Structures are given as C-alpha cells and as structure tokens.
Amino acid sequence: MNTPSSAQGVYWDLNDIYKGLDDPQIEADLQACQAGSEAFSKTYRGLFAKKPSAELIRTALAELESLYQKLSQLGAYAGLRTAVENLNTGCRQLEDKIDQASVDIQNRLTFFDLEWLEVPEAEALKLADAPELQNYRHYLISSRRYKPHTLGEKEEVLLNQKSLTARGAWVNLFDEFLASLEYRLEYDGETQTLTQPALLALSYQPDRNLRKAAQECLYNELSSHELVLTNVYNAITQDHSLNDQIRHYNNPIESRHLANEISPLVVERMQAVTEANYDIAHRYYRLKARLLGLDKLATYDQYAPVATKMPSCSYENGRDMVLAAFGKFDPSMQGIASKFFEHNWIDAEVRPGKRGGAFSASIVPTIHPYVMLNWTDKLRDVNTMAHELGHGIHQYLSREQTYLNFHHPLPVAETASVFGEFLTFDHLMGIEQDPEVRLGLLCSKVEDAFATVFRQNVLTRFEQTAHAARREQKLSSPDLCQFWWDANHKLYGEAVDMLELYRWGWSYIPHFIHTPFYCYAYVFGELLVLSLYRMYQEEGQAFTPRYLELLRSGSKWAPAELLQRVGADINDEHFWQKGFEVLRSLVNQAEELATKLGR
Ligand SMILES: [Zn+2]
Structure with missing residues (x-):
C-alpha cells in the first residue's frame, strides 16, 4: 500500500497531444504518416544521384522533419499513457500499434539517409556547407559518421523489422515484468506489499533494521526471478554483440561513443580521473559512519538520514522552492518552470501501475514537454x-530548433x-538556518553527486566487463553477480560493507x-555542471545568457562545439579534475559542520 502524499490528484493533462485513446486525430495522423512517407519515397528516391541543388535538399529535409515529427507525437502520447497506466491494455495496444507503424514508416524513409551516405565525401562536405543548408549542417555531417557501420537498404530494413521481436521484445518483457513485481516486506511482525519505488524509498529511513530489511527484500525478490532477469540481460548483451559484429564495431562501448559524438579518449580520461578520486568517497563514507554512530557503513546505510529532524516537504512547498531557486538564476527560467505547474504538465502522484522513478x-517542437514524478x-x-x-x-x-x-x-x-x-x-542552503538541517542538506547533496558520478562510473565499468565477457560466452547469474560485486568493491573498498545479496544490484537497472x-x-553531465556552476559563481549574471544559449541550441552543433561555446573545454586534462575539487570541498564543509556540531 502506498501512503497518499500531498501530490495526490496531481495528474498530467495530455490533451495538448491527443484527446484520448479514441481521438480520431490519432488514426488520421497515423494515416498521414503512412501516405506521407509513401509520397516522400516516390518524390525523393534517387535524389542524391541527380546532383540536387542545396535548395531541393532543404525542402526534402523539411518534409522529412514533418513526417518524423508526427510520428514522434504519436509515439510520445502512447509512451506517456503507458508510463502511468501500465495495466491499461488499451494504452499498450496503442503503443504496439504505433511501434509497428513506426517501423513500416521508418523503413520507407531509410533510403534517404542511406543515399546521402553514398554521396562522395568531398561533394557531401561542399553541400553541407551551402548557406541554404546551414540549419542542417551538423545533421548532414554527423549522420555520415555511421557510414562504416551501415549496411545496404535491404539489410537495414530487415534488421529494423526483426528488432521488434528481438531487442524490442526483451525490453518490453523487462519493463512489464519489473512493473508487475510486488515486494512483500516482513518487518516488525507486519507484512506489507510494496511497489518498487516505495520499497526503494525505505533506504532513506532512519531505522537501520528497516533499511536492511528493505534492501534484503528487494534483492531476495529479484534473485528469485533469476531465470527471467539473467536471460533478459544475456539477450540484450548478445544482441548488442551481434550488432557490433554486423556493423563492425571493435568494442562494445564504441557505438555509444559514436552516438554521443564523444571521443573515446575523453571518456577514458574521465573514468580514470573518477577512479583516482575514489578516496573522496572513502572519506565521506567514514564521516557518514561517524554521523550514524556506526563503526562502518553498509550498503543499506548510504542514504540513511544524518539529520534526525529533516523536515518533510509538501508538493506545493517543493514547487515554491524550485521556482524561487530558478528565478534567482534567471526570471525567464522561472517563467517556463511555472507553466509546468499552471498547465498540468506534471504527473506527480504515486499509484499502482505507474512506472517508478x-x-x-520532450515531445516535438510544436508541443511542450511533460514531467513524470513519484512525489x-x-x-x-x-x-x-x-x-x-x-x-x-x-x-x-x-x-x-527544427525537429x-x-x-x-x-x-x-x-x-x-x-x-x-x-x-x-x-x-535551500541560503534560507536554512538550522545547522542540523544544513548538515542533512549538505550530506544529501554529496550523496546525490556520488550517485551520479561514482555510482554511474561503477555501472559503466560493470557494463564494460559484462559486454566484453558476453562476446565470449553466455553469462551465468553468478558471473553477472561477480562483475557487479567487483565493480562496486573498487568504489566501496574497505569503507563500506556490501550485503551479500547486494550482488543482485545489476538486475533491475533499466x-x-x-x-x-x-x-x-x-x-559526464555532473562533472560538466560542477565546472559550469563554478563559472556561474565566478562570473555571476554574465554567465546566464551563454548558458541559456546552450539550452536553446538543441543538437545544432556537436557536443564539444556546444560546450566550447559556453566556455568549457572537455579535452583539457584539468577539466575533469576541477569538478572533483568542488566535490571535495562539499565533503570538507560537511566534515567541518559535523565537528562544529560535536558529532
Ligand atoms: Zn536526468
């Protein structure tokens, strides 16, 4: 049973996308996409072989965008409905139908990108530089990066079609299976049936035994579904590996780097610097053990509250604080955030059948985004x-930006x-006077940053090991559990005891x-922001327009160039370390405050 929160009744209003599952516009849009993609194919097939003008390419790209845009709108609507109504078969049927139609439509449009790849390099670069195509320059150039990894049209269409029953089917099974799980927590003579978000929320409880019971309950339940979860993970990693073979990627992470347009060197350096700073984590874990009155921290203590009197926060209060914080940075940012509340673009209530997290x-350029929370x-x-x-x-x-x-x-x-x-x-730190609460805030900030930097690096290391091993052979549950254990042990070292069942931590990560x-x-994102935030602190309001410009730019430029424009050089060897110095200073502040409080 979920305890009702102050966000009860906060549902989003999806009418800006469609009026309901039976909105006739859904069928009309689907048919328009079908017909439009057929017409597009008739008009533009063979275009690049005819040495087209830049003007004509621009027209074709604009038509392509409007087709994709309609298709995204359909997919987004079905996706959002399913996210909060997992048990509603109507939503799932619509999602299936749109997925199926999307595959057909995309197959019909695939020729365009493929034919663009056939244009000789020098000619392609010249075209992309044409003033008429300025808006599409990055798209045109970056789409060619897949050239060495792209097959013929027949094969691409076939792979795309088969993906529904291959990768897509495993992803669906995973999502629906995890959403269907109920966790029976036996604690203090009582048995409660909890959803995963409600169970995970217990890791923030002050009662250590309850936290431990919750973590044991989570992993016990997951490990009892070993057959499904290990098979799903094997299928996903094997599919990835087959894809790598078919598309000639040398190592499992290479396709992600290419998709991200980030050089492998930048990521390797970032991971190495992260690991060289694991001592910041150890120092904090020892402080946290001290604050909790423990000899040593265990995995289920990581998120335990250090301040006993942390106030709760209603949905309305949360809204007011976030709006005020954004407003201090820039009034226009506050204005945009307000719209989400005023126009019901947020779904915040916790309820059965709703996805966790x-x-x-983002929907399409003509429609605003929607936010899902579990408040x-x-x-x-x-x-x-x-x-x-x-x-x-x-x-x-x-x-x-255009689509x-x-x-x-x-x-x-x-x-x-x-x-x-x-x-x-x-x-929050600016308005909070109580030193206990300030320490609590500081600790959760540090813990959140750890969860984003250190934990995500551990997750990446796990994946690197698991995917490399899957290229050799099928992975057993003990293999996966061991990879997880080893990657985590590097972070926790001697500072944190890992619960034996913690081995199953890999099995539920979407x-x-x-x-x-x-x-x-x-x-990448967190370290980048630590550094950008420091720039903001140094420069004040002068920083704001560059930052907002970054947000407005979408993917008009490659990431390194986008960041160069805001003044961040990700190739600079000191760049990543700078982020860790901010983190180190947060841990210092927490240590000082704890000492001042005599804890
Ligand atoms: Zn995010």
Missing part, C-alpha cells in the same frame, strides 16, 4: 523535481537537470536494458 519527456513528501523529492524541471526547461527551450536539431545529444542531456539541482541546493552504456553520460 521520474523523467521529463513522496520527502525533502529529497525537491531535488528530483528540480532535476526533471531542469530537463523540462532544456527541452522547452530547444523547441526553437532534426531538437533532441539534445546525450552528453549534454543531463546538463540542465543537474544545474537545476545545484541552483535549488544553493537556494538503463542497462534500454540504452547500454547510457550511464557514463551522467558522470
């Missing part, structure tokens, strides 16, 4: 709200979210299934 979904009245929910609204503002502002430049490249996708968290943290190697983007 939180996200902000539980904890002060930490404010942080999640700031995070997702940061995304929301980023997505809202990038609507100035092909609208989506953020992954490496900067977490910039506005983490920046939003920092603004909110500073605001990113591993949805987007392998996504997680390093979190490390």
Whole structure:
C-alpha cells in the first residue's frame, strides 16, 4: 500500500497531444504518416544521384522533419499513457500499434539517409556547407559518421523489422515484468506489499533494521526471478554483440561513443580521473559512519538520514522552492518552470501501475514537454523535481530548433537537470538556518553527486566487463553477480560493507536494458555542471545568457562545439579534475559542520 502524499490528484493533462485513446486525430495522423512517407519515397528516391541543388535538399529535409515529427507525437502520447497506466491494455495496444507503424514508416524513409551516405565525401562536405543548408549542417555531417557501420537498404530494413521481436521484445518483457513485481516486506511482525519505488524509498529511513530489511527484500525478490532477469540481460548483451559484429564495431562501448559524438579518449580520461578520486568517497563514507554512530557503513546505510529532524516537504512547498531557486538564476527560467505547474504538465502522484522513478519527456517542437514524478513528501523529492524541471526547461527551450536539431545529444542531456539541482541546493542552503538541517542538506547533496558520478562510473565499468565477457560466452547469474560485486568493491573498498545479496544490484537497472552504456553520460553531465556552476559563481549574471544559449541550441552543433561555446573545454586534462575539487570541498564543509556540531 502506498501512503497518499500531498501530490495526490496531481495528474498530467495530455490533451495538448491527443484527446484520448479514441481521438480520431490519432488514426488520421497515423494515416498521414503512412501516405506521407509513401509520397516522400516516390518524390525523393534517387535524389542524391541527380546532383540536387542545396535548395531541393532543404525542402526534402523539411518534409522529412514533418513526417518524423508526427510520428514522434504519436509515439510520445502512447509512451506517456503507458508510463502511468501500465495495466491499461488499451494504452499498450496503442503503443504496439504505433511501434509497428513506426517501423513500416521508418523503413520507407531509410533510403534517404542511406543515399546521402553514398554521396562522395568531398561533394557531401561542399553541400553541407551551402548557406541554404546551414540549419542542417551538423545533421548532414554527423549522420555520415555511421557510414562504416551501415549496411545496404535491404539489410537495414530487415534488421529494423526483426528488432521488434528481438531487442524490442526483451525490453518490453523487462519493463512489464519489473512493473508487475510486488515486494512483500516482513518487518516488525507486519507484512506489507510494496511497489518498487516505495520499497526503494525505505533506504532513506532512519531505522537501520528497516533499511536492511528493505534492501534484503528487494534483492531476495529479484534473485528469485533469476531465470527471467539473467536471460533478459544475456539477450540484450548478445544482441548488442551481434550488432557490433554486423556493423563492425571493435568494442562494445564504441557505438555509444559514436552516438554521443564523444571521443573515446575523453571518456577514458574521465573514468580514470573518477577512479583516482575514489578516496573522496572513502572519506565521506567514514564521516557518514561517524554521523550514524556506526563503526562502518553498509550498503543499506548510504542514504540513511544524518539529520534526525529533516523536515518533510509538501508538493506545493517543493514547487515554491524550485521556482524561487530558478528565478534567482534567471526570471525567464522561472517563467517556463511555472507553466509546468499552471498547465498540468506534471504527473506527480504515486499509484499502482505507474512506472517508478521520474523523467521529463520532450515531445516535438510544436508541443511542450511533460514531467513524470513519484512525489513522496520527502525533502529529497525537491531535488528530483528540480532535476526533471531542469530537463523540462532544456527541452522547452530547444523547441526553437527544427525537429532534426531538437533532441539534445546525450552528453549534454543531463546538463540542465543537474544545474537545476545545484541552483535549488544553493537556494535551500541560503534560507536554512538550522545547522542540523544544513548538515542533512549538505550530506544529501554529496550523496546525490556520488550517485551520479561514482555510482554511474561503477555501472559503466560493470557494463564494460559484462559486454566484453558476453562476446565470449553466455553469462551465468553468478558471473553477472561477480562483475557487479567487483565493480562496486573498487568504489566501496574497505569503507563500506556490501550485503551479500547486494550482488543482485545489476538486475533491475533499466538503463542497462534500454540504452547500454547510457550511464557514463551522467558522470559526464555532473562533472560538466560542477565546472559550469563554478563559472556561474565566478562570473555571476554574465554567465546566464551563454548558458541559456546552450539550452536553446538543441543538437545544432556537436557536443564539444556546444560546450566550447559556453566556455568549457572537455579535452583539457584539468577539466575533469576541477569538478572533483568542488566535490571535495562539499565533503570538507560537511566534515567541518559535523565537528562544529560535536558529532
Ligand atoms: Zn536526468
């Protein structure tokens, strides 16, 4: 049973996308996409062989954008409905139908990108530089990076079709299976049946035995589904490996780097610097053990509250704080965030059949984004709200771009979210007088940063090991558990005891299934923001326009160039270390405050 929070009744209003599952516009749009893609194919097949003018290419790209845009709108609507109504078969049927139609439509449009790849390099570069195509320059050039990894049209169409019953089917099984699990927590003579978000929320409880019982309950339940979870993970990693073979990628992470447009060297350096700073984590874990009155921290203590009197926070209060924090940075940012509340673009209530976690979904340039939260009245929910609204503002502002430049490249996708968290943290520290609560805030800030930097690096290391091993042979549950254990042990070292069942920690992480190697983007994003935030502190208001410009730019430029424009050089060897110095100073502040409080 979920305890109702102050966000009860906070549903989103999806009418700006469609009026309901039976909105006739859905069918009309689907048919328009079908017909439009057929017409597009008739008109433009063979275009590049005819040495087209830049003007004609621009017209074709604009038509392509409007088709993709309609298709995204359909997919987004079905996706958002399913996210909060997992048990509604109507939503799932619509999602299936649109997925199926999308595959057909995309197959019909695939020729365009493939024919563009056939244009000889020099000619292609000349075309991309034409003033008429300025808006599409990055798209045209970056889409050619897949050339060595792209097959013929027949094969691409076939792979795309088969992906529904291959990768896609495993992803669906994973999502639906995890959402269907119920966790029976036996504690203090009582048995409660909890959803996963409610169970995970217990790791923030002050009662150590309860935290331990909750962690044991989570992993016991997951490990009892070993057959499903290990098979899903094997299928996903094998599919990835087959794809790598078919598309000639040398190592499992290479396709992600290419998608991210980030050089492998930048990521390797970032991971190495992260590991060289694991001592910051050890220092903090020892401080935290001291604050909790323990000899040594255990995995289930990481998020235990250090301040016993942390106030709870209603949904309305959370809203007011986030809006005030954003407003201090820039009034226009506050204005955009307000719209989410005023126009019901947020779904915040916890209820059965709703996905766990939180996200902000960009829809299409003509429609605003939507935010999903699971609000539980904890002060930490404010942080999640700031995070997702940061995304929301980023997505809202990038609507100035046309569809092909609208989506953020992954490496900067977490910039506005983490920046939003920092603004909110500073605001809270500015108004909070009680030293106990201030220590609590500081510790949760440090813990959140650890979860984004250190933990996500551990997750990435796990994936690197697991995917490399899957290229050799099928992975057993003990293999996966051991890879997880080893990657975590490097971070926790002697400072944290790992619960034996913690081995199962790999088995429920959606990113591993949805987007392998996504997680390093979190490390990248957080460290990037630590450095950007320092620039803001140094420069004050002079920094704001450059920052907002970054958010407005969508993916009009490659990540390194986007960041260069805001003044961040990701190739600079000191760049990553700078972020850790900010983190180190937060840990210092926490240590000092703890000593001052005699704890
Ligand atoms: Zn995020």
